[in-house]
Amino acid sequence: MLEHRPLAGQCSAVVIPGEDLVAGVSDLIAASALDGSAHAWFGDHELLGADGTVASRSYVPDWSPEYLRQTDVVNGPIVVRDELLGVLDELTAPSPRGQRFELQLRLLERGVRVQRVPAVLGRRQFVDEAPVAAAEAYQIVDGHLRRSGISGVASLSSSPGVATLRRTPRVMPRVSVVIPTRGGTGRVWGRTRTYVVHAVQSLLARSTYPDLEIVVVADTSTPQWVLDALVRMGDQRIVVVPYSAAFNFSDKINRGVAAASGDLLLLLNDDTELEAVDSIESMVAYFGEGAGAEGVVGAVGARLLFDDGTVQHAGHVYSEQPLHAFRMWPANVAGPGHRLMLARECSGVTAAALMVDRGTFDSVGGFPMDFPLDFNDIGFCLAVRRTGRRIIWTPDAVWHHFEGRSRTRGPRPDEFTRLVAQWGHELVNDPYYHPLLEVRRGDWSERAGMPPNDSEAPWPAHDRHE
Amino acid sequence: MQEEIDRLRALIGPDEVSYDTLLADLAASSADAQVREKELGELRGRVLLLERRLRRSERRNVAVAQCLRIKRGVTRQVRRWFGAAQR
Numbered sequence: 242m243l244e245h246r247p248l249a250g251q252c253s254a255v256v257i258p259g260e261d262l263v264a265g266v267s268d269l270i271a272a273s274a275l276d277g278s279a280h281a282w283f284g285d286h287e288l289l290g291a292d293g294t295v296a297s298r299s300y301v302p303d304w305s306p307e308y309l310r311q312t313d314v315v316n317g318p319i320v321v322r323d324e325l326l327g328v329l330d331e332l333t334a335p336s337p338r339g340q341r342f343e344l345q346l347r348l349l350e351r352g353v354r355v356q357r358v359p360a361v362l363g364r365r366q367f368v369d370e371a372p373v374a375a376a377e378a379y380q381i382v383d384g385h386l387r388r389s390g391i392s393g394v395a396s397l398s399s400s401p402g403v404a405t406l407r408r409t410p411r412v413m414p415r416v417s418v419v420i421p422t423r424g425g426t427g428r429v430w431g432r433t434r435t436y437v438v439h440a441v442q443s444l445l446a447r448s449t450y451p452d453l454e455i456v457v458v459a460d461t462s463t464p465q466w467v468l469d470a471l472v473r474m475g476d477q478r479i480v481v482v483p484y485s486a487a488f489n490f491s492d493k494i495n496r497g498v499a500a501a502s503g504d505l506l507l508l509l510n511d512d513t514e515l516e517a518v519d520s521i522e523s524m525v526a527y528f529g530e531g532a533g534a535e536g537v538v539g540a541v542g543a544r545l546l547f548d549d550g551t552v553q554h555a556g557h558v559y560s561e562q563p564l565h566a567f568r569m570w571p572a573n574v575a576g577p578g579h580r581l582m583l584a585r586e587c588s589g590v591t592a593a594a595l596m597v598d599r600g601t602f603d604s605v606g607g608f609p610m611d612f613p614l615d616f617n618d619i620g621f622c623l624a625v626r627r628t629g630r631r632i633i634w635t636p637d638a639v640w641h642h643f644e645g646r647s648r649t650r651g652p653r654p655d656e657f658t659r660l661v662a663q664w665g666h667e668l669v670n671d672p673y674y675h676p677l678l679e680v681r682r683g684d685w686s687e688r689a690g691m692p693p694n695d696s697e698a699p700w701p702a703h704d705r706h707e
Numbered sequence: 708m709q710e711e712i713d714r715l716r717a718l719i720g721p722d723e724v725s726y727d728t729l730l731a732d733l734a735a736s737s738a739d740a741q742v743r744e745k746e747l748g749e750l751r752g753r754v755l756l757l758e759r760r761l762r763r764s765e766r767r768n769v770a771v772a773q774c775l776r777i778k779r780g781v782t783r784q785v786r787r788w789f790g791a792a793q794r
């Protein structure tokens with residue numbers, strides 16, 4: 242059973258048997274509780290070897306409702322205000338670890354504000370480590386879905402401690418796909434292709450979404466035969482918007498959105514090809530849910546793969562500079578903390594495949610016009626997060642993105658300077674990363690001299706995507 | 708008659724059937740290229756993960772070596788103190 246130990250300030254720490262609190266937990270919580278908005282806290286934990294030295298530690302992200310609906314993200318002490326201790330009586334999971342996982346979901350259901358303390362709060366013996374059994378995790382997640390009325394299906398996972406959640410949309414409003422293009426061509430899988438034509442063809446031929454509109458924003462430099470090819474598709478759903486101004490990616494997106502009629506907007510690069518047929522449904526499912534303390538979803542990003550099948554995009558990490566998480570990793574590994582196989586919150590997602598609702602898009606004034614080439618998606622996502630909305634990356638929406646693996650053109654220095662001037666604080670304080678992880682990598686490696694990250698699954702035997 | 712048709716066809720070059728065959732060949736080659744690219748990507752990914760593991764292991768080795776050096780230094784110092792005290 243879970244244990245709770247009283248702390249100063251009418252708070253209690255909820256721990257599993259055999260888990261010790263570090264000295265000064267009350268002070269850490271008191272310092273975090275100054276603004277009075279949070280009613281529960283969690284932090285990192287250390288695993289001790291037989292000789293008492295630290296074998297590994299966790300580097301937990303900030304409160305991530307979508308992520309923790311699928312796995313015990315916290316996996317360490319949870320400090321709650323004493324008035325919330327009654328929640329412990331509601332827990333039904335059989336094991337203490339399962340109960341702690343369930344406690345997080347119960348706090349989520351109650352709309353409790355939970356805050357991360359990026360410091361070690363607890364310690365336990367490494368030999369005691371065993372994640373929640375997959376069947377128990379499934380029961381916990383399934384119960385949460387039924388209680389909270391979320392539209393989705395939980396699945397039993399082959400990985401212990403994980404139950405995958407597949408969201409399903411309640412309604413399917415019109416989705417306008419906005420594709421800026423110059424009619425570029427390139428070689429993919431040994432054949433030359435006109436990117437935009439293939440991107441549109443793959444959407445029309447493969448997507449199972451019932452109400453699509455495709456808005457192609459074409460520069461005046463777009464060859465006429467490319468426009469003719471789009472017209473020849475003879476599909477009423479295709480709208481071509483001419484763009485004659487000097488190149489500005491943000492402006493092209495904004496004009497495309499202005500010409501679009503859908504309530505949901507899917508911003509898509511032209512050098513993409515739809516891979517998973519129900520990708521759009523997977524993204525749509527996040528909109529219109531999750532109000533309350535956890536905040537509504539403002540934008541959803543997709544899993545993008547290079548032409549060789551390695552990961553191009555799995556969410557952004559802002560660690561002194563913007564990074565694609567797990568760039569060039571194999572697509573069939575689960576990644577640290579199963580981050581490559583589970584939908585999760587992140588600070589930003591790429592505009593190469595980004596879904597946003599029109600209300601959110603308008604509320605931040607569209608794409609930032611002062612970033613004509615690079616970082617416009619970062620500025621946009623950070624502006625969305627500033628409105629209190631969450632950004633989700635989902636592995637269930639999959640496109641190929643034929644961006645070069647070794648990009649020769651670096652970002653424009655003036656745009657990076659502008660990004661740092663506008664969002665410098667956010668670029669070094671990514672809540673879904675950890676301040677003690679290695680900077681400028683985005684793969685959850687610990688910094689030099691820090692204990693190993695305990696969310697690393699053994700590799701490769703247990704690290705395969707089921 | 709058929710002979711004449713065949714002769715004329717041979718003069719003209721590839722017919723509509725061979726054009727279809729060429730298209731099918733092209734599609735098959737492209738699909739094959741995609742499979743090969745994917746295999747290459749898996750290998751690239753494995754190399755990347757191995758490099759990452761190596762980098763982390765090297766760092767841990769450095770940290771362990773530092774700990775051992777400090778421990779040896781402290782032990783030496785303690786022995787010196789004990790030796791001095793016994794003398």
